[in-house]
Amino acid sequence: MPAEPGPLFGTAASRPEQQARWRRLVDSLLPEAARTRPDWPVRLDHCFARILLDNACGGPWRESVAPPAWANMPEARLSCAIELGEAVLAGRADLALLNRRSLQWRGSLKPPPAPDGLRDGDLLLRRWRRSDDAAFAALNADPEVMRHFPSPKGRPESLMEARALDRRFEADGFGPWAVEEAGRFLGFAGAMRLMRAMPFTGGERPGDCVEVGWRFATAGWGRGLATRAARLSLADLFGRCGIHSVVAFTAAGNAPSRRVMERLGMVHVATEDFDHPGLQAGSPLARHVLYRLAASDWQALRTGPIA
DSSP states (O other): OOSSSSOSSOOSSOHHHHHHHHHHIIIIIHHHHHTTOTTOSOOSHHHHHHHHHHHHHTSOGGGTSOSOHHHHSOHHHHHHHHHHHHHHHTTOSOHHHHHHHHHHHTTSSOOOOOOSEEEETTEEEEOOOGGGHHHHHHHHHOTTTTTTSSSOOOHHHHHHHHHHHHHHHHHHSOOEEEEEETTEEEEEEEEEEOOSOOSSTTOSSTTTOEEEEEEEOGGGTTSSHHHHHHHHHHHHHHTTTOOOEEEEEEETTOHHHHHHHHHTTOEEOGGGOEEOTTSOTTOTTOEEEEEEEEHHHHHHHHTSOOO
């Protein structure tokens, strides 16, 4: 599961070209298009910038970027904001959804209610705590845990990811839960809206598709904890949250995660396997497999034996 939307390696455009593209988008293209779109919730350039930047950053953008954003935003995040804006212009992204998430992060709208946690015996899925930081940073720095990612993460990147994961609950009412067993933090499991277009059916519109995923420290491997945690999350998604379907994807060679997907009853859609747009062409991790699960199929599985 990716931590944030946007490409991992920036774009082919030069920094000045990227900045000019951004300025044209928010200063002219979107405000001009708004004149013919009475259904859009905003009209002004600064409102479009707020919405796109917040969604690219996974929270109020000024908390992680010094103004002016067009000059100081990391290339990957600015590229994501540009992609979202262009998707709005093309009718491939719901501006009302993006605006609602932004306002909820900023406290202008009440966020969707979410339980404090989900429990299965000694396994607890809960909201993130600052006391998780050290264990999460250690997990993300472990080459064995991160072998199916481009590289391990440093502590600053890890802490930024933890904040972004928890903020998903404020925007959507669900997110990747912190997972603990008998009081010990082990990683995360849960779901998140995909805020960038993905090359498979239903993934074309940022924000429409929900991905389920997990990442565990080695102490949580080999005991079925990822499957148990994902089942708790799915029951909440399909029940309280009313989500109709989810996807999961991973690098083709990630056999352990694929086994979890299959134990959950997810179906591999081989015809929709894809090269991840956030990875460099030719990367050995680029090829990804896609799994799907509908709420109706989940409910049918729950009436039968659990693997």
